[in-house]
Amino acid sequence: MVYWTFKSLFSQPMALFGAAVGIALALILGLFLDAVFRGEASQILTFVERSPGEVWVLEAGVENLHMARSVVPEPAIAATGAVTGVKTFMPLLYRDGLLGPRGEELFAYVAGIPADPDQRTLWQQTTGWTAPEPGGITLPRPMSAGDGYQLGDTIAVSGADYTVTGFSDGTFSMANPLVFIDEADARRQFVLDRGANMVLVLADTGIDPAILAKNIEAEVPGVRALTRTQLMANDYALALDMGGALIAMMGAIGTGVAALIVAFTAYAFVSVRIGELAVAKALGAPQHQLILSAMVQTGLVALLGVALGLGAIVPMQAALSAWVPEVAVQFSFVTALQLGAATFVAAELAALIPAIYVQKVDPALVFNA
Amino acid sequence: MTPILSATNLSKTFGSGDSAVHAVTDVSLQVQPGELILIKGPSGSGKTTLLSILGGLMRADTGVVSLAGQELTALGEGALAELRARKIGFVFQAYNLLGALNVEENILFPARLIPGHYAKARQQAAPLIERLGLTHRRKARPHQLSGGEKQRVAVARALINDPPLILADEPTGNLDSERGSEVAMLLHDIARKDNRAVVIVTHDQRIEDIADRILWLEDGRIRDRKQEPHEWTRDPVCGMRVDRWVARNVADYEDVAYAFCSADCHERFVADPARFAPTS
Numbered sequence: 001m002v003y004w005t006f007k008s009l010f011s012q013p014m015a016l017f018g019a020a021v022g023i024a025l026a027l028i029l030g031l032f033l034d035a036v037f038r039g040e041a042s043q044i045l046t047f048v049e050r051s052p053g054e055v056w057v058l059e060a061g062v063e064n065l066h067m068a069r070s071v072v073p074e075p076a077i078a079a080t081g082a083v084t085g086v087k088t089f090m091p092l093l094y095r096d097g098l099l100g101p102r103g104e105e106l107f108a109y110v111a112g113i114p115a116d117p118d119q120r121t122l123w124q125q126t127t128g129w130t131a132p133e134p135g136g137i138t139l140p141r142p143m144s145a146g147d148g149y150q151l152g153d154t155i156a157v158s159g160a161d162y163t164v165t166g167f168s169d170g171t172f173s174m175a176n177p178l179v180f181i182d183e184a185d186a187r188r189q190f191v192l193d194r195g196a197n198m199v200l201v202l203a204d205t206g207i208d209p210a211i212l213a214k215n216i217e218a219e220v221p222g223v224r225a226l227t228r229t230q231l232m233a234n235d236y237a238l239a240l241d242m243g244g245a246l247i248a249m250m251g252a253i254g255t256g257v258a259a260l261i262v263a264f265t266a267y268a269f270v271s272v273r274i275g276e277l278a279v280a281k282a283l284g285a286p287q288h289q290l291i292l293s294a295m296v297q298t299g300l301v302a303l304l305g306v307a308l309g310l311g312a313i314v315p316m317q318a319a320l321s322a323w324v325p326e327v328a329v330q331f332s333f334v335t336a337l338q339l340g341a342a343t344f345v346a347a348e349l350a351a352l353i354p355a356i357y358v359q360k361v362d363p364a365l366v367f368n369a
Numbered sequence: 370m371t372p373i374l375s376a377t378n379l380s381k382t383f384g385s386g387d388s389a390v391h392a393v394t395d396v397s398l399q400v401q402p403g404e405l406i407l408i409k410g411p412s413g414s415g416k417t418t419l420l421s422i423l424g425g426l427m428r429a430d431t432g433v434v435s436l437a438g439q440e441l442t443a444l445g446e447g448a449l450a451e452l453r454a455r456k457i458g459f460v461f462q463a464y465n466l467l468g469a470l471n472v473e474e475n476i477l478f479p480a481r482l483i484p485g486h487y488a489k490a491r492q493q494a495a496p497l498i499e500r501l502g503l504t505h506r507r508k509a510r511p512h513q514l515s516g517g518e519k520q521r522v523a524v525a526r527a528l529i530n531d532p533p534l535i536l537a538d539e540p541t542g543n544l545d546s547e548r549g550s551e552v553a554m555l556l557h558d559i560a561r562k563d564n565r566a567v568v569i570v571t572h573d574q575r576i577e578d579i580a581d582r583i584l585w586l587e588d589g590r591i592r593d594r595k596q597e598p599h600e601w602t603r604d605p606v607c608g609m610r611v612d613r614w615v616a617r618n619v620a621d622y623e624d625v626a627y628a629f630c631s632a633d634c635h636e637r638f639v640a641d642p643a644r645f646a647p648t649s
């Protein structure tokens with residue numbers, strides 16, 4: 001039986017390969033949706049990750065950047081700067097706005113970069129992005145490829161026109177891209193004369209940001225101080241929660257479709273073998289061996305499919321970022337393993353259906369000419 | 370003599386109510402070792418259904434089947450499968466060889482189903498393959514074989530576990546006349562020389578000639594028909610086997626009686642008997 005199981009599996013390499021490719025495609029579909037989802041979420045984090053802030057000071061009660069319409073008042077900014085252990089502090093404007101021409105606006109986050117030359121330099125050096133001059137705007141690079149924006153083009157932010165003077169990497173999400181303008185422009189646009197939406201703090205060498213954050217909260221009334229790690233964790237969780245509602249739905253549908261592909265492929269693979277399984281049964285092969293045979297065959301097909309699917313991730317990631325840079329994709333190894341295992345289980349369950357059908361083999365199947 | 374296969378009052382109905390089909394109704398039969406019996410009947414008369422029940426592939430609604438003293442009706446699925454592997458050889462119209470396996474592997478497939486039997490079966494396989502004229506095709510895959518070769522492989526597969534009973538459903542149905550005769554002879558030898566019980570469902574006249582008994586099935590019910598005795602000889606012209614008792618073309622030459630398969634062979638013999646008569 002074992003011998004026959006393997007021989008019949010490899011005697012039709014095209015059927016084997018076809019079924020494996022079907023399973024691989026299903027896995028890739030699932031992985032791709034997860035990757036898009038992750039890619040989206042990570043875009044929001046890039047800003048926090050790169051900005052010169054080991055500690056982020058926000059208005060009390062604010063836990064993430066999504067709610068950053070809150071304001072840290074001028075005295076609190078000054079008080080933060082005076083806390084022992086603070087090396088630099090950078091007030092930043094950060095609000096939501098509408099990006100693009102009327103009728104085609106995109107919901108975007110707009111950050112106002114300090115006009116102070118030292119602060120600008122620090123920000124440019126740590127982020128690697130161009131800090132815009134007054135009247136200028138730095139757009140996410142995928143918008144140059146995707147929407148065709150060039151340096152010198154004009155784009156509106158909530159009705160006011162800006163000239164594109166730079167592009168940034170890693171700040172585009174399909175849901176809400178992040179753009180940078182000059183502080184003075186932002187103050188006018190947001191109608192905020194004094195204070196800031198957040199204060200970015202770098203700690204003195206040897207100072208633990210977590211302890212510094214505690215000290216700031218203790219000494220400055222009315223603020224919430226989060227370490228970069230905390231803020232990133234909060235924002236990521238938030239992105240998974242709400243930003244991805246649409247993507248989560250797509251993911252659910254995609255996973256459903258993938259499960260169907262896997263189930264159908266495995267089912268079809270075993271179904272074409274029903275005739276021979278019936279012959280084996282008529283000749284006296286015991287039930288459990290027949291079921292095992294069907295499951296081993298499907299299992300191997302599924303393994304091959306999973307291997308193909310996982311193997312395709314690396315070239316796919318490269319190809320995607322080259323062809324469709326506006327879609328942020330980020331494949332996860334852990335998800336790949338999880339989905340791979342799920343695919344395998346789905347394939348085995350699907351194979352169980354015809355295998356159980358073998359139990360009730362109709363003798364007509366072997367006697368019919 | 371005790372019968373190897375005995376069926377008593379078998380009935381099988383498919384469906385129920387108005388659409389019920391009484392495929393087999395109150396069929397009893399006994400088959401002795403060495404006996405070749407034929408089941409004939411119009412299409413839909415229940416032949417395949419009866420054979421399936423005799424072979425433990427289908428359960429009758431009522432009635433009892435015993436094979437070599439064991440009651441099939443009393444066995445569970447597992448025991449029934451084991452009994453099929455050990456006690457019954459099947460030959461099908463569609464050959465039903467396993468496509469991935471070569472001739473030798475197909476023949477040995479049932480041997481793998483009996484624990485500990487494979488090594489012994491391997492040794493028996495060579496003479497069996499030789500006997501069926503398949504030695505040069507040992508490594509061929511089923512799709513490379515002619516219909517006649519496929520059916521000889523199926524017969525060898527049916528014999529590998531040395532079962533006392535062979536069941537065949539239209540074994541010559543897909544074969545041309547010459548290959549059909551070959552397989553018919555083979556089944557005849559299997560009954561006579563090996564002393565096995567052979568039950569064949571067929572419309573093939575050539576098999577009718579070699580059968581000990583013919584059961585006529587009509588609407589699921591059986592009618593017994595006795596068959597004349599027969600004596601096998603070889604047509605000296607073409608080498609085909611013919612039954613002296615039914616051969617219409619016969620001739621005597623130097624006090625030996627010859628029988629021919631056809632008028633054609635007969636004529637050729639008469640024209641030049643010395644050329645065809647075996648020299649003693």
Ligand SMILES: Nc1ncnc2c1ncn2[C@@H]1O[C@H](COP(=O)(O)OP(=O)(O)OP(=O)(O)O)[C@@H](O)[C@H]1O
Pocket residue numbers: 362364383384390391392410411412413414415416417418419
């Ligand atoms: N699995 C089944 N379900 C329902 N009806 C069946 C089934 N198998 C056979 N029958 C019916 O039972 C009757 C006998 O069928 P069976 O196949 O035994 O006939 P048969 O004598 O072998 O015919 P043929 O010479 O055409 O092979 C037919 O009317 C057939 O339609």
Ligand SMILES: [Mg+2]
Pocket residue numbers: 367416417418538
């Ligand atoms: Mg039939």
